[in-house]
Amino acid sequence: xxxxxxxxxxxxxxxxxxxxxxxxxxxxxxxxxxxxxxxxxxxxxxxxxxxxxxxxxxxxxxxxxxxxxxxxxxxxxxxxxxxxxxxxxxxxxxxxxxxxxxxxxxxxxxxxxxxxxxxxxxxxxxxxxxxxxxxxxxxxxxxxxxxxxxxxxxxxxxxxxxxxxxxxxxxxxxxxxxxxxxxxxxxxxxxxxxxxxxxxxxxxxxxxxxxxxxxxxxxxxxxxxxxxxxxxxxxxxxxxxxxxxxxxxxxxxxxxxxxxxxxxxxxxxxxxxxxxxxxxxxxxxxxxxxxxxxxxxxxxxxxxxxxxxxxxxxxx
Numbered sequence: 174x175x176x177x178x179x180x181x182x183x184x185x186x187x188x189x190x191x192x193x194x195x196x197x198x199x200x201x202x203x204x205x206x207x208x209x210x211x212x213x214x215x216x217x218x219x220x221x222x223x224x225x226x227x228x229x230x231x232x233x234x235x236x237x238x239x240x241x242x243x244x245x246x247x248x249x250x251x252x253x254x255x256x257x258x259x260x261x262x263x264x265x266x267x268x269x270x271x272x273x274x275x276x277x278x279x280x281x282x283x284x285x286x287x288x289x290x291x292x293x294x295x296x297x298x299x300x301x302x303x304x305x306x307x308x309x310x311x312x313x314x315x316x317x318x319x320x321x322x323x324x325x326x327x328x329x330x331x332x333x334x335x336x337x338x339x340x341x342x343x344x345x346x347x348x349x350x351x352x353x354x355x356x357x358x359x360x361x362x363x364x365x366x367x368x369x370x371x372x373x374x375x376x377x378x379x380x381x382x383x384x385x386x387x388x389x390x391x392x393x394x395x396x397x398x399x400x401x402x403x404x405x406x407x408x409x410x411x412x413x414x415x416x417x418x419x420x421x422x423x424x425x426x427x428x429x430x431x432x433x434x435x436x437x438x439x440x441x442x443x444x445x446x447x448x449x450x451x452x453x454x455x456x457x458x459x460x461x462x463x464x465x466x467x468x469x470x471x472x473x474x475x476x477x478x479x480x481x482x483x484x485x486x487x488x489x
Contacts, residue, residue, distance in 0.1 A: 186234030201252030212295030221459025314401025421465030443479020
């Protein structure tokens, strides 16, 4: 039987609404698409990530049980909203302005946590800027889960997928000591960029240090968020995940964190009361659509489960 005809097995697609979240539930996740990969092209990467949001939507409909018996979570306790895409027909800089305004609007609604799917990692500049702007008087921390540092200079004065976190620090006022790189790989990071970041006061948790730790990756992640700031933006470039688990990205990693660790991180981010914003970058269906797309859909699902658990935690 097709699951749509089965009332005893509702899936994520059965409860996602396409209406604006207006605070009827104690918390809501708002899925927003940013279908642009011009920033990837400017950085010399393989294009195709602009198709990430639309491909994700074809996959999430039948995935993710609404009532998860393993975690004892019912997703109907929160709002799950798909608020559409930033219009794909604008120059990148204008698209960034529109994204920043849209995320600011979503952040202004009580209990709403935006989950922005790209597109290229350049989206993290307008996304993070929106959070910094909306948290005036409070500290904002940013954690970038990524094989790369993404603190490159602009190219001919233009933003690109390798520059978002430099821009957040230099243009949007992100305090470098509240910026953490997580699961970075030294074989993919320039020593010059490492020097730039560490001299500013940013911190790098290399993949090798996570692997040599006696603590699980997700525990290290949670502890970082505990001390990062009053409000936290989690940026997840999925090329941090091993290519064996996640082949559909512009720059496929030979090594990386596992799919299980990625889902654990998404659940922990959804659950943590300081996390106000999450973005996911570089899903490239032109490279590989189905396996990676199912992983991305599960990342959204696990984040949503974490948010539902956040509400349960708050009622204890």
